[in-house]
Amino acid sequence: MLKEQATFTQSQKMMIFILSMSLYGLSNMFTELIPSVQLGPIELQIDCFAFIPLALCMLFHPFYAAIGAATGEIIFGELMLGQFGGIGEIEKFILFSVGMIVGGLLVRNPKSKAQVAVGAILGYGLFLVLSTIVDILKVVIGVEEFEAVPGLAESIFIVEGVEFLTDLLLTGTLFTVLPALYLVPRLYGKVEPLLGLKPRTATNFRVSDVITPKFLVMSALLSLLAFGIALLSEMDFNIGSWEPEFVDTYGIGVIWGVICVAVICVCITLWLMMKKGREDSHDLS
Amino acid sequence: MFTLEWVKKLEDRLSLEYIKQELLRTAFSTEKSFFTQLDPRILLAWYGYFAIVPWFIYEHVTLVGYLLFMVILTVIARVSPLILTVLAVGLAGEILLLGFIALLFGGDLSIVAPMFWLSIKLAVISLASVTVFSSINPEKFSDALLRLGAPAQFSFSVAYAYRILPTLLEEFQQIILSYRLRGLAPSKNGVLYFRKIYYYITMLIKSFYPLILNSAKRSRTTVEALEIKGFSYAAKDKRVLKMKTNYLQTSQMDWLFLLLTVCYVVIVHSLQLIL
Amino acid sequence: MTSLKPLIECQDLTFRYPGEEKFILKDLTCTINEGEFLAIIGGNGSGKSTLCKAFNGLIPHFYVGDYTGKVTLDGVCTTTTDVATLSQSIGYVYQDFQNQLLRPTALEDACFMPLNYGLDDYKERGLWALEVTGLLDVKNEFIWRLSGGQQHLLALAGAIAMRPKLLVIDEPIAQLDPHHAEQIYEVLKKLHTDYGMTIVVIEHHTDFIAEYCSHVMLLDKGQVLWKKETVAALNCVEELLERNIFPPQVTQIAHSLQLKQPYPVTLKQSIQTFKASPWKQQATVHHIPQHTKPMVQLNNIELAYNQRLENNKLVLQNISLELSTHEHIALVGNNGAGKSTLLKVIAGIVRPTSGELYIQEQLIARAMPEKLAQDMGFIFQNPEEMFIEDSVRKEISFYLKSRKVNDYETYVDELLETFELVDLQDQDARLLSGGQQRRVSLAIGAAMRPKILLLDEPTANLDIATKQHVLNMLLELKKYVQTIVIATHDMELVAEWSSRVVVLSNGCILADDTSERIFQNHGIMAAGHIKAPQVVQLTTALSLPYCSSVSQFIAGYLQQVERGVHVGMG
Structure with a gap:
């Protein structure tokens, strides 16, 4: 007799990956198509349908759902439409995955609307914060003697700050929290058996299952990499x-x-x- | 009025048949250019240089030299003018916006110069990626990555995306149709077409509920099929990996292209020393 | 007789899916020998698919559940060997075969398996598989551009590229028109006789079993009741009917008339049996369609589809039709003849390239789907694509609720009653069985209270018993709807239900007449790739008066007997 599943088998991880990849990929094609509205200096646009990976992260293994979604974006939204941006995409891949994983980890009981809302906004918010920091860092690295230019720092902070706020308010509420609140409780208990899984409960879901030593080492390495790039710029390294x-x-x-x-x-x-x-x-x- | 135009356009675009055909056309079109015949691994190495190095170059002569090179290559790669326009407008807009805000905060226009050079830098990097990735065939690209040691799952996912995209679009179209055949569109448009937009957007979001369930069913069979077709068997076997990517072969052209790039880079950096 | 070599041996196999109470397989013991062409039959939930998944180790490796007993495949125990290794000697084609096609183009998909196993001649194997299945012409085509029939053949090609000893196919012809169904079985026959493969099909089309299979195994409640040679198996008419499995029509007739056993199981045999019958040719009464006010009128409709990106193919040409009230119209033709497209044009979902569509004498130019839905109901081929809510009740009330119809709840209750969905009303429709899903989709259609109801393949993918049920539901729909149009390749449905048949071929109307006259016109049937139901073929072969169903045949026969006509039994 085989033991009742408590952990995810290799093929179940693959199922979650494929599910998340194809659906978020599809939604990404749509967001690429939806035009943005420019209201003076503020650009209103739907950044992404973050509710899809977030919902899946809350219901399934967050790690595979998150990297599946990030891969889906690269394949459907970028490669297939001929818009792949190269290295910049890798950075988005990492940041987006981190945000989604955290969002998924925060939810222990997918039936609780409060937990879902908190998980959704914090997960997406974390992604936004991280990418805003990286965007600012990019300017700091790219511009020679960044501090010496009067007004530059302030303007960058304002531009990035405004973008952060509009994204958080528009995409964050309309396309992240509200849809997640609609979807997660509805899907809970229905979609898991289709993949041969048991629904998540406070007892069978432990954060330590997701945050394994391997995972920690990987994230440590990636942060080192990011830190290294930032350090290079400080060292007055000039080709x-x-x-x-x-x-x-x-x-x-x-x-x-x-x-x-x-x-x-x-x-x-x-x-x-x-x-x-x-x-x-x-x-x- | 502007918004009116926009909604009209949106409604036209919401003809799903149109969107579907457009997406499929973009995804499945195979345009030929000079770069399509090059080995994707060489292109990746080439891109690796131009995506990272420019960040650390501050000399104006070198940057202009790089930019010139990229412009010539984009012409050769026949990059669609639309992508280039979007790129240019984006960069110019950023500079203007920053300048404007800097003025507001009591700074002066001296902000524009460094931002201009940053934009040149970004332009070099973006053009490099546009040239490479608009002409690289995604499947070849993923096979190159596979050969370079990326996980087999990624390479499979790219091929699978091509397989599943038409099916997904078809299914999505049917589900939206089901909503519309049984739903009731708002009779009034509302302020700024708000009601209509709201109607369509809620429909779009709700449609993911059935889509997620249907896809979950599908992905189960898919993964089972992967298993019975020996995919996990292949992932362990280096020899199979070689067989799969055997068609990737460098030709004389690849090396000539690299040589050309090296010589050009040497010239640009040397010139910078003199000028 | 040469000694039989067992290929599959199951001993006391017991299995239960995780989280379920009932054992789906219970102490099942069976043997499948090399060289057999075996049909596995059984009612819904009898464990047919589960058993087949135990053959290649998907159970218990993939479906973790309670598993005891032993299965050996070609001498290898399935519990101790992994699926990838086992799969080299067993090919498997799923019921939802589209999802097992994993690569973008046909040849890549056919080569995928041998490539994964690192065989140097993978390309030759792929090409061979495409040749056997007759797909060599489309080898470089993208999969999504293949027709449903071609996709099924490709799934088959992918499964045989390794030249496995055993091939398992789950319901090979459920979604195919008779012409393509025959094509699949001819390929299986070739694999069986020319290449010596052992073949196992899960099938409920008993006429195909009679024609092609050597043995039949009956499953019931997770156990094997018996395994017999085909003729003997199909002669157990009562045992089969008890489990809602319908033997071939000719066998049913012979059984009802209590003829001498063995009953005939194929048309050919039955013609022999009934040959000496002295039935007199009677003048048949033609139903002449009453032309009242046209409900729908199509004038010179033409449609160019942009689906093939490079060349614009005409999907419909020169279609002119008038559909009146109280007509039951069947649209028939082979896969790809344009049936579904024509339905969509009538529904206003697809706009024709040229030509006019009038509904209730009003020209429909460009209307929103929301508006069209007031007169028109459309039921998709795949019920799942109609499900947008999370419970059956909400699905049915969606239309009424969005239009704020007064007191809609009572009407919904009535519909739940009519379509026997009361107990299922709070479940998610996607999680129901095929037959239940179909009932939900019909109820959704009825809830829209349309004047015109269009149905795309309402009986596809159903077992025969459920099909009968759906047929009754369709009669029920007459209460609510004035004109019904069905696109189908189910000729028994056409014969029993329709008042008028429109035959399409390559986007043109080939014929427009009663089913009776169409089934007697061999020219039209050949051109439209139609095959009349067995009972009709039998009456034609015997030059008897036209009968559309088994019961009609038997009634006519008994009438003759009563009149004292001597009926000779050959």
Whole structure:
């Protein structure tokens, strides 16, 4: 006789992942399409349907529901529509997952409206806070001598602050808390058996099941990474600034020489590429 | 009036058939450009450089040089003008807004210059990603990631997304239709079309209740099928991974492209020393 | 006879799903030998699918529950071996086969399994599987662009690419028109005879069992009642009827007339049996449709669908129709002939590219679905797509409530009563069985009190007993509705229910007549890929007067006997 399931099997995790990925992915395609309204400096737009991953995080294993949703956004909302933003997406992936996981962990009894509301607003709010901090950090890193520019710091804080508030008020209430309140109690006890799972109760759901040592190590590594990037900028690390001794020792002539060689290389490469390209198209026809 | 236009447009767009066709067209279109023939792994490495390094460059000559390179490449990659316009407007708007607020807070226009150079930086990075990812085939991209050590689940998810998107859209369309065939739309539009917008948005949100339940049923069969089709078997086997991604092969063109980039970067950085 | 080699052996298999009280399988013992073409039959909840999932180890590896007993597949014990390993010698096609297609294109999906097992010739295997199933032409097509029939064949191709010893298919033809159903069974026959695969089908279309299967196994309450050769099995008419399994129509006739056993099980055999019958050809009475005021009028409707992104294909062309009150119209034609699309055009959901639609003599140009719903009810093929609320009662009252109809609760109560849903009213409709879901969808339609009701495949995916039930419900609907249009490929439904049949083929109207005349016109039937019900085919073959149902046939027969005509039994 096999034991009654208390933990999630590998395939159940995969089911949660796929469910969350496809649904949040689909909703993301819609939010990409819904136009935004500009009211003076304030932009009103539906950021995302965070209620979907939040509802799933509250009902199932938060970790897999959250990374499923974040993956869904990358695949449906970005890759398939040809809008993948590269590295920036990875940062959103991490922050969004963290927010959703926390939102899901806060709910022990999905039937309690209060817990669902608190979980939803704190989960989404955490995501917003984190991404606002990262956005500000980006400007701090990107602008040379950030502090030296008068008024810049204040304006950045205001712009980001306003964006944070509109997102929290519009998306946070209309598209996060209210829908989560509608969905979670309705789905509770109905959707779990479809995946062969038992509904979450205060007794069978322990935060320690989700926050495993592996999870902690992973988050520690990721925070270190984020911290490292921030540190780099503080260290006055500048790629273009290794030149003085070099120029002093060899003189400007050497640099001109380097440029000439490089230009010749570029020309030869271009010629080769054109030739190759023509051959290829010839082969095709 | 502006809002009226907007709602009209929204109503047109709410013709789900239109949205569905548009999405499918975008997702399944395969446009050919110079970059589609390159090995996605090479492109990823290339992108890795241009996504990170510009952050730490503050010399104006180098930044302009990088930007010039990216502009030429976007032209070659035939990036849709719409994406470029959105990008440009976004960056310009940000600068203007910051300048405006800085003035309000007693600062002066000196804020514009550093923000301008930040925007150039961002433009280089965004153009690099647009060039690469608008011409890369997502499935090839995911296979490249698989080859580079990403989990098999991600690569599967990308392919699965292509499989399931039409089904999901179809189902969503039917559910919305069910709401509309049995519901009652508000007869009046309300202030700023508020009632209509409210009607549609609640419908959109409510439709996720049936969608979640239906998808849950579906994902169960899907995962079972994955199991009986030996997916977990393959995930453990390095040889299968190689077989799956065997078609990824670097050609002469890839190396030429890298060489070209290296030479160009050398020129730009050297020029910066002189000028 | 060569010695039988057992492929599957179950010993005292007992299983219960987690959280349920009842054991779905109880001390089940059975053997499936190599080379068999076995049909597993049994009523709803008899454990057919559960048993098949125990063959490839999904139970107990995937469905954790209470499991005792032993199953061996080709000598390997399923509890100690993992599913992925077991699956190499057993192919499985689900009832919801669409969900087992996992890759974007046909060839990729067919190759997926051999690729996962690291076989170097995975491509050849995929191509072979596509060739056997006849899908080679569409190998590079995206799956969502394939028709339902092709998708089913592809699921089959994916399951056989490993060339397993055993192939299990759960209800292979539930959603197919007779033409495509035959196609699937021909493929299975080829796999069985040419490639030596052992085949197990869960099936309730007994006419197909009679035609193709070698053995039949009857399941009841989680146990095997018996396993017999097909003819012997289908001759146990009473035992089958007791469990709501309907033997082929010809067998039922022979049984009702208490003919000599063994009863015929195929049409061919029955023609032999009844051949000597001296029935006189009688003049048949044609129903001439009464043309009153047209309810719906279609003028030269044409529709180009943009679904195939690159080429615009005409889905409907030149459709002109008048549908009057008190007509029961069946739209028939093979999968992809345009039946569903035409229904959607009538409902105003899909706007035609050209042509006009009049409803109650009013031109419908561009109307919101909310408005159209006042006269028109549309019942989707898949009931789940109609479910938008969280209980049966709320589903049924949604329309009435949104329109604030006075005292709607009493009307809802009445409908719950009529459609036998009183006990289920607080459950979520999605969690009900197929037949119950169908009843809910019919009740939703009736609640809208439409003048015109359109139904898309109302009997698809139902077992025959539930189908009979739905048929009664449809008669019940006459109380509420004036004109009913059904798109279907269920010819027994057409024969018994419709007053008028419209045959579609490639988006054109091929014929528009009574079912009786259409079933006797071989040209139209061949062109529209229609196959008359067995009883109609029998009467035609024997040149007897037209009978649309088994009971009609028997009544006619007994009448003849009463008149003292000698009826010879061959």
